[in-house]
């Protein structure tokens with residue numbers, strides 16, 4: 527994938543008073559409110575303007591105390607990095623494994639967090655039985671349609687009322703200029719582009735209250751030309767005109783310091799999606815750079831230590847500036863758990879905590895931005911699917 531991309535006021539009284547406010551949120555049933563959240567945590571600061579701060583989580587790492595402490599203490603929305611993907615939930619046809627997804631949902635409910643479901647329709651991380659069956663002709667296009675319908679209905683129904691936002695469709699647009707729906711995508715090549723709105727309709731039938739999102743990378747100013755954002759915007763206009771139940775747009779936000787980044791265009795693009803009546807979200811933020819090795823992940827260029835937090839800050843500021851931006855999610859919080867070293871040779875340092883789970887400058891950057899935001903960023907309201 528060619529991706530580009532405090533002031534701590536802590537008094538005991540404030541700490542006691544500052545439970546996360548969920549009043550303005552259509553909180554899925556069963557979600558309890560966390561009691562002891564530090565007032566200078568990302569989630570508490572963001573709550574002051576009704577914004578949710580999220581992270582991707584590896585559900586079984588939640589059994590490790592310091593990992594669980596950061597996950598619960600800093601974030602108010604969580605996304606399973608892999609555990610709701612079709613490959614994981616139905617590894618053998620008809621045999622389901624919900625263990626990771628269930629673990630995450632239970633953790634979220636215990637800690638006053640919402641859940642972003644990820645992802646129902648994507649070309650990647652599909653079960654082998656499905657891709658093999660399609661390739662050898664034992665699964666026809668009509669059967670493929672039925673299997674997808676069943677998959678979406680089963681999964682969305684299982685978590686009905688427990689998912690705040692669903693990434694229904696993921697990464698359908700090309701990186702070219704002009705951009706458009708990729709005709710070679712697994713789903714589009716077999717079933718046509720109409721399968722994307724169909725997936726939204728099926729998801730809506732299964733859980734009419736969840737916010738249904740289109741999620742992609744480089745769709746909010748990251749690619750320079752803005753071609754991909756233009757294509758997604760035009761497609762969303764069309765879909766909404768046809769009454770397709772799309773409620774939000776997720777921009778992943780995978781950046782790389784070698785390309786540089788300014789949040790100006792991101793702000794404009796998020797605002798443009800919002801002008802269609804949609805909510806927007808940053809869904810997978812990270813900022814990678816070149817490092818000494820994959821274990822220690824020390825940047826090889828000293829300037830990266832400034833560029834990395836700067837770019838994180840630019841993304842958060844873009845979200846803060848747009849009232850309809852309802853969540854800002856990082857794609858994992860510790861460098862040791864990041865997907866980056868495994869996917870980009872020689873790169874790492876992409877998250878806001880180091881390999882030993884110590885907060886980095888990027889953490890402080892986000893914290894300071896949120897602290898300042900409390901004094902002027904627009905308050906997000908009515909952020910459930912029904913509002």
Ligand code: 9MR
Nearest residue numbers: 607608644645650651696778810865869
């Ligand atoms: O973080 C995920 C990683 O563990 C998987 O190996 C990878 C497989 O493609 O998917 C990663 O998450 C992706 C997300 O689902 C969609 N956007 C890009 C993310 C990074 O690849």
